[in-house]
Amino acid sequence: MSVESMNSVDKEFWRDRPTFVTGATGLVGGWLVKSLVAAGADVVCLVRDWIPDCELVRSGHLDKVKIVRGDICDQEMMERALGEYEIDTVIHLAAQTIVGIANRNPVSTFEANIAGTWRLLEACRRSPKVKQIVIASSDKAYGDQDILPYDEATPLQGQHPYDVSKSCADLISTTYAKSYDLPVTITRCGNFYGGGDLNWNRIVPGTVRSILRGQAPVIRSDGSFVRDYFYVEDGAAAYMLLAEKLAQNPELRGEAFNFSNELQVTVLELTHKILEQMGSDLQPDVRNEASNEIKHQYLSAAKAKRMLDWEPLYTLDSALQQTIRWYTDFLTP
Numbered sequence: 001m002s003v004e005s006m007n008s009v010d011k012e013f014w015r016d017r018p019t020f021v022t023g024a025t026g027l028v029g030g031w032l033v034k035s036l037v038a039a040g041a042d043v044v045c046l047v048r049d050w051i052p053d054c055e056l057v058r059s060g061h062l063d064k065v066k067i068v069r070g071d072i073c074d075q076e077m078m079e080r081a082l083g084e085y086e087i088d089t090v091i092h093l094a095a096q097t098i099v100g101i102a103n104r105n106p107v108s109t110f111e112a113n114i115a116g117t118w119r120l121l122e123a124c125r126r127s128p129k130v131k132q133i134v135i136a137s138s139d140k141a142y143g144d145q146d147i148l149p150y151d152e153a154t155p156l157q158g159q160h161p162y163d164v165s166k167s168c169a170d171l172i173s174t175t176y177a178k179s180y181d182l183p184v185t186i187t188r189c190g191n192f193y194g195g196g197d198l199n200w201n202r203i204v205p206g207t208v209r210s211i212l213r214g215q216a217p218v219i220r221s222d223g224s225f226v227r228d229y230f231y232v233e234d235g236a237a238a239y240m241l242l243a244e245k246l247a248q249n250p251e252l253r254g255e256a257f258n259f260s261n262e263l264q265v266t267v268l269e270l271t272h273k274i275l276e277q278m279g280s281d282l283q284p285d286v287r288n289e290a291s292n293e294i295k296h297q298y299l300s301a302a303k304a305k306r307m308l309d310w311e312p313l314y315t316l317d318s319a320l321q322q323t324i325r326w327y328t329d330f331l332t333p
Contacts, residue, residue: 008237008313010244014039018086022046022072022120023093024065027197028136030055032091032236037064039240044068044085046078046094055196058330072116078123082130089243090133092120095165098199099293102162113165114172121176121184132246133184134239135173137256139228139299141166141188149300152188152256163294170256177254185246186256189235190228190299194319195326197232204229204320207271208327211280222288223268228260228298231319234312235259238304245308252307260299261312277320 019036023029024045033056036043043065045056056062066085070077072094081087095113096102102109117135124130142150143157158167170186177184193204200206207217238259246252265273271284304310314322 009039009240011039013244014041016042017088018042019089020044020087021091025051025054025056026093027192028232028235029093030196031232032239033065034059034061035236035240037061046070053198073111073119075119075123078120079126082123082127086129088131090124090130091239093136099162106161109161109165114168117169118172125180125182131183132243134242135184135186137170137186137188138166139188139190139297141170144294149298151300152258152303174254183246183253185242185252187259188256189259190230192230192232192235194232194323203267203270207274208324209331211278211282212331216282216285217271219267219271219284219286220289221267223286225267226264226296229265230260231314234314237313241308241310257304258299258301259304260301262301263316264298277324
């Protein structure tokens with residue numbers, strides 16, 4: 001855990017706080033749990049699948065948290081966990097996050113991302129001790145838009161399976177805040193990257209692994225897609241900050257916040273930046289095979305900066321350095 005990340009955390013707030021994390025074995029989840037443990041929180045993780053190479057396991061933090069085995073769609077199980085562990089703060093990250101999988105398997109994506117969200121929120125509604133809930137939505141919830149950057153007033157209008165799942169989960173979260181006064185806030189972040197992402201089809205891990213193996217990095221699209229890339233440790237810090245701010249100001253209930261470095265970066269530009277940092281003269285293999293993906297996305301983080309006094313901890317260059325170092329250690333025998 002970096003010094004930058006820990007300096008941004010209110011350790012007094014988190015000390016001994018019963019905190020329930022879904023999606024703890026995912027990319028952001030592992031870094032979030034490490035931050036929570038370092039801050040002294042009493043962490044309870046919902047874990048469905050055993051993933052031995054995930055960051056939560058590799059870092060040794062699995063032995064420092066309580067584990068509830070189950071699926072995000074099991075509302076009865078979550079009600080039991082929230083009640084028996086007297087959970088105060090909930091951070092909901094669990095989701096099917098891969099666009100390609102969503103295109104091939106829309107129903108399982110809808111079940112995890114939409115039904116999983118309302119089942120968690122309903123469990124929270126029935127659990128009187130829950131005081132803060134942070135729901136991880138996505139910039140994909142906005143869908144295709146003519147006006148950029150997206151701000152929080154931009155309509156949620158996903159069209160493809162993954163994007164629709166995030167639009168729906170986002171709106172359901174707002175419903176629970178507005179209709180039931182549930183203490184829910186929503187984050188909308190860009191494409192997460194960082195050490196621990198073992199989905200090699202994603203551009204950052206796939207590119208780093210290819211370069212380490214002396215192979216040309218593969219770009220599935222034509223390379224021109226613009227994305228908002230957001231580092232995992234910045235994401236973990238943003239979730240924790242939002243929970244802290246919600247505790248200080250319950251009027252944040254129902255609010256959504258974009259978190260972003262506010263950079264417009266094409267896939268090809270990002271690939272060349274990684275090649276440069278790794279000192280490689282390989283050339284990308286551009287395949288132009290992508291479908292059902294939004295062409296141009298980036299976020300305005302003005303609201304988070306204004307209302308939460310938030311700033312990213314890392315630049316794109318410094319975060320890529322951290323990321324490349326992680327994969328080099330992981331993939332080098």
